[in-house]
Amino acid sequence: MPKRPTIADVAQACGLSRATVARALSGKGYVENEKRLLIQKTARKIGYRTSALARALRTQRSASVGVLIADITNPIFPQIVKGIDDVLSAKGHTILLCNTDESPQKQIALASSLIDRHVDGLILVSQSLETPAIRDLLAGGPPCVFVNRRPFETADYVGPDNIQAIDLLVDHLAGIGHTKIGYITGTESSSTSRERLSQFSVALQRHGLAVRPEWVFPGDYTIECGREAVRKMSRLSDRPTAIMAANDFSALGMIEEAQSRGLSVPRDLSVTGFDDVLSFSDQLPRSLSMQGLTTISQPKREIGMAAAAMLLERLAGGRETTLQSVILPVNIKVRDTTAPPPMGQEKPHRTRRKRAAR
Incomplete structure (x- = not known):
């Protein structure tokens, strides 16, 4: 050459x-x-x-930002990344996009590589900091903004209102008569997963409903964990009439497995998701393309834009800038996977407790 x-x-x-x-x-x-x-x-x-590298070494600024995402195949991330790029490119920054595959080893290798390239900052989307090595690396690196998962309180953060989201879903299911509601969790290391599970208990109690441990199924945001939840449910003598999944993929797995066992969604089992990603994906099984999923829609592009704006503000003000936390509202999309429980499965609805102000 x-x-x-x-x-x-x-x-x-x-x-x-x-x-x-x-x-x-x-x-x-x-x-x-x-x-x-x-x-x-x-x-x-x-x-x-x-030479951009020579300029970066001379000015200590590279006009580039590293963006780490958890899974490049997940349809939730393109709109978040689009929002990030819209804001950063308008200010002359280039994004370097990396996929960690939820792997701590890839996470630290990619973060190290980005820092070695003198990126001005990092935006970490749905990243859990599971090892001391990655936490130490980031502590000594450029400014960071976390999206969707907050590994510690002392960090700049942007995410959806998980409390509002769980309340909307439980209110909807209880409002159409469900008193036997189950839940599929997300990854245990995810702060988002823990926050949603905690609010699930609070929301049920607000409706005078008990949390049944056998109706809370462990998950990891995959289709397979949704299928496994239905398998476990089928072995119970007393089953939930509705199950809330931590994301749309888990919900899809539930629907696929329920249908394979001759169950009708929503006649026999109501299902809800979270993220609203399946409505525009054409690469998923047909079962859900023939019926809309009741789910939570979060403002994905706006979340990305807010994260980018927060990082630019941090770069302008330095590490002394006050830590920020931006929580964006969500809304529920009621579609075809929820309906009143089967006849004979309802219980008299208890008096609703007054909802505490947040």
Whole structure:
């Protein structure tokens, strides 16, 4: 491949010193206008481009931001990344997108690589910091903003209102007569998963309903954990009439397994999801393309935009800037996977407790 032109090549072509060419191309220092124009014209002619790495080493700014996402195949992430890019690109920043696959090893390797490339900051989307090594690395690195998962309170954070979301789902199910409501959790290491599970208990109690441990199924946000939840449910003598899943993929797994066992959704079992990703995906099984999923829709692009704006503010103000936390409202999409419980499965609805103000 041809050699990339250097400042020395420009200087030789112009018959000027390297110092003069460097001042002209960087815009720093005095250079006669006639020489400056000659240098700029020559640089364009021979294809000289400023080295971004050299500029980053000189200025300690690379105009680039690393973005770590948990799973590049999950449809929730493109809109978040689009929001991040919309804001950062408008300010002259380039994003370097990395997929960690929920792997602590990949997470630390990619974060290390981004820091070595002198990125100005990091946006970590749905990342759990499970090892001391990654926490130490980030503590000594550039500013970070966390999205959807908050590994510790002392961090800049943007995410959906999980408390509002769980309340909306429980209110909907209880409102159409369900008193036997189960739940599929998310990954145990996820702060989002823990927050939603905690609020599930609070919301049930507000309706005078008890949390049945055997109706809370462990999950990891995958289709398979939804299928496994239905298998476990089928072995129970007393079963829930509705199950809330921690995300849409778990809900899809439930629907697939329930249908394979001859159960009708929602006639025999109501199902809800979280994220509203299946409505626009054309690569998922047919079972859900024929019926809409009742789920929580979160403002994915707005979350990405808020995270990018927060990082830019942090870069402008330095580490002394006050920590920020932005929680964005969500809404429920009531579709075809929820209905009143089967006849004979309802219980007299208890008096609803007054909802505490938040």
